[in-house]
Amino acid sequence: MSTSAPPAVRPVFTGLGVLSAFGSGLAPLAAATVHGRSGVTEVTRFDVSRRGTRRAALLPDPPPLARAVLGVIADACRQAGLPAGPGDTPLLLALHSDLRTREVTEAVAKGVAALGLPGVTRVYTGACVAAATAVADAAALVASGRHPRVLVAAGHLVEPGVFAAFDAGRALARDGELRPFSAGRTGTVLGDAAAAVVIEADTAAGQRGARSLARLAGWGRSGDAHHVCRPRPDGEGVARAARSALARAGVAPAEVGYVNANGTGSPTSDLAETRALREVFGDALDELPVSSSKSVHGHALEASALLELIVTIAALGSERLPVNAGWLGPDPEIGLNLVLEGPHEGRPRYALSLNSAFGGANTALLVAAA
Amino acid sequence: MSRLRTLATATWPHPQGPRELPPLPGFSASTFNPLVAAVAELCLTRHRDTNPAGDHPSPPGTTDRTGLLLASAGGDRATALAIESAAAADRRMPPLLFFQSNPNAVLGHIAARWGLTGPVVAISPREAAAPGQIPADALELAALLLADGDADQVLVIAAEQAEQAEQAGDTDHATAVLVTSA
Numbered sequence: 001m002s003t004s005a006p007p008a009v010r011p012v013f014t015g016l017g018v019l020s021a022f023g024s025g026l027a028p029l030a031a032a033t034v035h036g037r038s039g040v041t042e043v044t045r046f047d048v049s050r051r052g053t054r055r056a057a058l059l060p061d062p063p064p065l066a067r068a069v070l071g072v073i074a075d076a077c078r079q080a081g082l083p084a085g086p087g088d089t090p091l092l093l094a095l096h097s098d099l100r101t102r103e104v105t106e107a108v109a110k111g112v113a114a115l116g117l118p119g120v121t122r123v124y125t126g127a128c129v130a131a132a133t134a135v136a137d138a139a140a141l142v143a144s145g146r147h148p149r150v151l152v153a154a155g156h157l158v159e160p161g162v163f164a165a166f167d168a169g170r171a172l173a174r175d176g177e178l179r180p181f182s183a184g185r186t187g188t189v190l191g192d193a194a195a196a197v198v199i200e201a202d203t204a205a206g207q208r209g210a211r212s213l214a215r216l217a218g219w220g221r222s223g224d225a226h227h228v229c230r231p232r233p234d235g236e237g238v239a240r241a242a243r244s245a246l247a248r249a250g251v252a253p254a255e256v257g258y259v260n261a262n263g264t265g266s267p268t269s270d271l272a273e274t275r276a277l278r279e280v281f282g283d284a285l286d287e288l289p290v291s292s293s294k295s296v297h298g299h300a301l302e303a304s305a306l307l308e309l310i311v312t313i314a315a316l317g318s319e320r321l322p323v324n325a326g327w328l329g330p331d332p333e334i335g336l337n338l339v340l341e342g343p344h345e346g347r348p349r350y351a352l353s354l355n356s357a358f359g360g361a362n363t364a365l366l367v368a369a370a
Numbered sequence: 371m372s373r374l375r376t377l378a379t380a381t382w383p384h385p386q387g388p389r390e391l392p393p394l395p396g397f398s399a400s401t402f403n404p405l406v407a408a409v410a411e412l413c414l415t416r417h418r419d420t421n422p423a424g425d426h427p428s429p430p431g432t433t434d435r436t437g438l439l440l441a442s443a444g445g446d447r448a449t450a451l452a453i454e455s456a457a458a459a460d461r462r463m464p465p466l467l468f469f470q471s472n473p474n475a476v477l478g479h480i481a482a483r484w485g486l487t488g489p490v491v492a493i494s495p496r497e498a499a500a501p502g503q504i505p506a507d508a509l510e511l512a513a514l515l516l517a518d519g520d521a522d523q524v525l526v527i528a529a530e531q532a533e534q535a536e537q538a539g540d541t542d543h544a545t546a547v548l549v550t551s552a
Contacts, residue, residue, distance in 0.1 A: 050460060097445040097473055099454065101494055122507060125445065126492035127472040133491055137511065140518040160457040161450075162471060169468025221489035221520045223438065228396065228478040229469035237487065244520055359438075359474030360481055361490035 011142040012212035012370075014149075014205050015080025015198035017072030018310050020297050021057035021191055024071070030314040033293045035342045036323030040177065040189050040298060046160040051167040055176030056158045057191035057298030065100075066107035068194035069093070069155040073108075076151065076196040077115055081210050090121035090147055092134040094154035094302045096162065097125035104155075117151070125302065128262075129221075130154065131195070132305030132355045132363035136219040138199045148204035153196035154303035162301070163190060173265055178299065179326035180263030180292035181270050181334045188264040191298020195306035214313045217251060217350060217368040220244025224360025231269045231356060235276025238262075238354060238362045242280045245352065245364035253281045256288065256366070257348020258321055260312040262356045263292020264299055265326070269356065274334050276354075289346055291324035291339040305355040309365055312353045316369040321346040373552035374513055377523065378417030381502050382409040382544045391542075394479070398466045400448030403476040405544050406440060406529045410480045413525065413546035436548075437488030437521035438477045441508035441528045443498035446473060448531060480525075488521035499528040501543040509549070516551045523550045 021039030022028035032039060039057040048054040062068060073091070082089075091112060095101050101123065109119040122137075124130040131154035138150035166172050166188075173179070173187040205212055222244065224237035231238075246253060262273055277285050293311045300307050315321050323342040353365045382405060383389045391404040449470050456463045469475045473492040481490060495505040504526055512524040525548050532541035 047460070095494075097442075097492070097494060098450040099447065101445060102443070102496075105494070105496070120496075122511070123494040123496075124492065125473055125494050126490065127474045129474075129490075130492070133489070136518075137514060140514055144517065161453040164457040164463045165453050165468045165471045168463035168465045170465070171468060221437075221491075221515075223481045223487050223490045224478070225481045225485050225487045226478070227482055228475040240487070248519070357474050357490070358469055358472055359476075359478030359490045361474055361477075 009143050009145055010202040011139045011199050011216040012202045012205055013197050013214050013216065013313060014200045014210045014212060015076035016213065016310050016313065017075030017196040018307065019068050019072055019194040020307060021059055026310065026314055029297065029311065030318060033296045033311050033322035034320045036296060036325040038296050038325050051164065052174060053167055053172035053176055056189055058158055059192045062157050062192055065155050065157050066104045066111065068157065069108050069153050070111040072194045072196040073112060073151060073153050074115060076198050080198040084116050088118055089149050089151055091117055091151045091153065092122050092124065092138055093120050094124040094130035094134050096156060096302050101125065126357060126361060128301055128304050128357035129355045129361045129363045130302040132365055133221060135309060135365055136221055136363060139216050139219050142199055142201050149198060149200035151196060151198055152306065154306040155194040156300045156303040157192050158190045166190065177326045178265040178295045179328060180261065180265050180295050180324055181274065181331065181336055181338055182327045183329040183331045185265045185267055185270065187266055188299045191300045193297065193300035193303040193307040195303055195310055197306065212370045214316050214370050215368040216365065218245035218249030218366035220248065220364040222362045226360050229358045231272040232360060233272050235272040235279060237360055238273055238276035238356055239279040241362040241364040242276065242352060242354065245366040249366050251350055251366060254284050256350045256352050258315060258346060258351040259288060259290045260308050260322065260351060260353040261290050261292045262354045263294055271333055273354065274336060286337060288337055289321050289339050290336045291322045293322040295325035305363065309353050312351045312367050316348065316351055316367060319345060319347050374509060374549040375552040377548040377550060378413050380409050380413035380416055380546045382412065384412065397470055398464065399452045400446050401542050402446035402448060402529065402531045403470055405542050406476045406527055407479060409544035409546040410525060410527055413548055414484055417548050434485060435488045435522045436486040437515050437524040438481055438486060438490050439508060439512055439524055439526045440473050440477055440492045441495050441505050442473065442530060443495050444530050445494060446531065489515055498530045499545065502545055504528045504545055504547055512549055523548060
């Protein structure tokens with residue numbers, strides 16, 4: 001567990017930008033997650049005739065990745081009301097590591113110059129926790145007083161190579177539906193996303209009259225020390241990240257009113273995460289609403305954690321919790337209080353967003369309602 | 371930013387050692403993962419052997435809060451190329467490429483072998499580090515992770531693969547440094 005005390009400077013979110021399978025902006029994404037309407041469809045973007053799984057949550061006509069990322073960055077800056085040329089604001093960017101990473105980074109760096117930003121400060125490539133790690137680091141930079149605000153952005157568009165690799169690794173759901181924590185779950189479903197947030201010191205936001213959309217109360221990062229890609233079965237690493245986030249915020253587990261779980265639909269990963277939640281929340285887990293919004297918007301890999309963080313912030317703002325779609329029935333080893341129908345009214349003070357990745361990497365982001 | 375104290379360093383290839391990378395079971399098609407694993411093993415072993423009673427990562431089977439931070443400007447080009455080539459040619463995709471399609475996988479191998487339970491982070495610096503060097507931003511991030519409280523030590527690894535796979539044995543290089551707060 002982290003020994004950190006709650007930070008004196010409190011990071012808040014003042015701007016969001018998102019592009020998902022449901023199109024541009026938060027409204028269509030939030031409507032889909034609240035009603036549990038899956039964006040998964042047949043893949044026609046590239047040939048999947050030889051793949052075992054042929055479905056993903058895709059934008060019909062996506063822009064190039066750099067343009068998608070630039071669009072959500074501009075949206076986040078606009079909502080935050082940042083002045084043109086917001087000084088030396090760092091930009092932390094999460095992308096997949098492949099042969100185009102540098103090209104996309106350079107295009108984003110060139111594009112943000114038009115917003116007055118100095119460029120891309122750092123690129124995170126750490127798989128499904130890449131964006132959450134960037135958020136945690138941004139929060140650390142803000143909370144420690146090093147920067148009044150930090151931009152975090154991420155992008156992932158489903159493309160043939162990663163799709164084929166995940167298919168070959170039997171990570172994709174054989175029935176083409178992402179069914180987190182459900183009986184009969186067989187794997188994950190990939191999804192498109194670009195997302196951006198402005199994380200700002202509450203004092204800096206207050207001074208310029210910017211509205212706080214939510215507060216990043218705590219964050220935690222941990223490693224399983226278990227395997228190259230399989231999660232530690234008892235979920236101890238996930239639990240440690242969650243406890244770190246709670247301790248940093250000075251928040252008791254009983255104060256958490258919603259968990260946006262990692263919930264990839266993997267038989268083993270969902271079970272390990274369930275055990276982690278039981279370890280952290282104890283008997284209170286029986287009443288704690290849990291869902292994985294991946295069931296609606298798909299798994300956006302390096303962008304997934306930022307997409308899910310934005311869904312979580314939206315849930316706190318709208319007081320309606322995302323639905324855990326794709327449910328077939330209870331898995332006797334799971335036993336979570338899943339949000340199975342929507343709209344599901346809820347007024348959590350705190351919500352926890354969890355993510356895990358290959359290498360046993362785990363992150364937890366604790367969000368407080370504005 | 372808080373200052374760092376260096377506990378151990380290693381480079382690959384190291385001047386007195388073999389140039390051939392030890393095979394890494396479970397990984398294929400690329401020298402990148404064996405390269406990262408080899409330099410990490412060298413650095414952690416060196417620290418363990420020189421600090422038998424000190425603050426070092428634990429031997430396999432026990433745990434400590436050492437984080438892992440991999441910085442590579444080029445990333446695992448050979449794996450990325452193998453994935454893209456197989457997909458483009460509509461060939462069968464080797465299943466092992468699934469988990470090595472991201473840089474976290476080899477970090478998971480190192481973490482499991484040495485019982486390292488700190489954060490697992492991968493970044494892509496704009497410029498590749500020269501042999502024997504760690505990118506400044508990677509050290510900056512290691513200091514941030516230490517100051518932020520989720521790790522007691524961080525093993526920072528800079529690894530760059532040769533541009534041309536057939537020349538990999540000549541030009542792959544990696545540097546590892548185990549750091550803690552000063």
